[in-house]
Amino acid sequence: MDEQDKQVLGFCGPGLMGAPMIRHLLRAGYAVRVWNRTPAKAEALAAEGAQVAATPRELARETDVVLLCVADASAVEQVVFGGQGLLDGAPGEGMRVRRIVDHSSIPPDATQAFARRAAAHGVAWVDAPVSGGVAGARNGTLAIMAGGAAAEIRAVAPILAAYAARVTHMGAVGAGQTTKLCNQAIVTATVAAIAEAVSLARRSGIDAAKLPEALAGGWADSTLLRTFVPRMTQDGLEPIGALKTFQKDVDTIAAAAAQTGTPMPVSGAVQQLLRLAAAMGLAQADLSGFIEVLQTPRVSQP
Structure with missing residues (x-):
């Protein structure tokens, strides 16, 4: 192992995405310390070689690079700057960590603000949101869109290669998050x-489950088509996320569109559909839950 490989890593957020990412890091030979707000999720990885930390602050004292994969900007701020957070305390006080890599999907302006606060502690920030879903995390084929200084991206690239098929440097801090918003605008729509x-297929009396087969090779064919038609036509499949995550992302897209004066009428329509889903009690439904909104019973005509 070279000097890069000897780095000790910290990971906050071993959830649906984070847990398989951690497993890839362990298989690649990294020493990984993990923390999660719900300790059981971290402890589940101990049998696979991860060490469990009691607090994020403990990670900052014991690791060189900390990776985050948490729910939203509020969670990032709490994990990094809150009580017993990674950077809780005076700058440099008892810290080993030199880089934070944030895989969470949060607003670009929040990312830039967090990076400035981290810099005051001598810690570099890389925003590195991911695309590829749970399957990509499990298969180690995630696409990562990164923002930050070029030297920092190069420094963490070998780490990210453990679970990503591709890392693209998009620009300064915040550029990765903006790219993720572009990704989510396409995905949610x-x-x-x-x-x-x-x-439409169901209401027309045809077998909607055959759409991927019928459309294979045509312009409508896509990974999303092949992933979501089965999820919309079959019961009992393991969830791959919740609609509330899509709603958070589309609300962030709307805010970025307002800040930049960008017309985004399609994303606006998707935003209203997601708000309707939440009003129907579907915030925790699988990402395929759009179909539950659209398949509400028809009102009979008089």
Whole structure:
């Protein structure tokens, strides 16, 4: 192992995405210390070689690079700057960590503010949101869009290679998060469109489950089509996320669009569909839950 490989890593947030990412790091030979707000999720990885930390602050004292994969900007701020957070305390006080890599999907302006606060502690910030879903995390084929100084991206690239097929440097801090918003604008609109197609097929009396086969090789064919049609037409599949995550991302897209004066009428329609889903009690539904909104019973005509 060279000097890069000897780095000790910390990881906050071993959830649906984070846990398989940690497993890839362990298989790649890294020493990994993990923390989670719900200790059981961290402790589940101990049998696979991870060491469990009691607090994020403990990670900052014992690791060189800390990776985050948490729910939102509020969670990032709490984990990094809150009580017993990574950077809780005077700058440099008892700290080993030199880089924070944030895989969470949060607003670009929040990322930039966090990076400035971390810099005061001598810690570099890389925003590195991911795409590829749970399957990509499990298969080690995630796409990472990164923001930060070029030297910092190069320094963490070998670590990210443990679970990513591709890391693209998009620009300064915040650029990775902006790219993720572009990704989510495409993903959420496409999944909503797939739900509309499945709904139309069902109401027209054809077998919606055959859409991926029928459309294979054509312009409508895509990974999302092949992933979500089965999820919209079959019961009992393991969830791959919650609609509330899509809603958070689309609300962030709307805020970025307002800040930049960018017309985004399609994302606006998806935002309203997600708000309707939440009002129907579907915030915790699987990402395929668009279909549950669109398949509400029809009102009979008089």
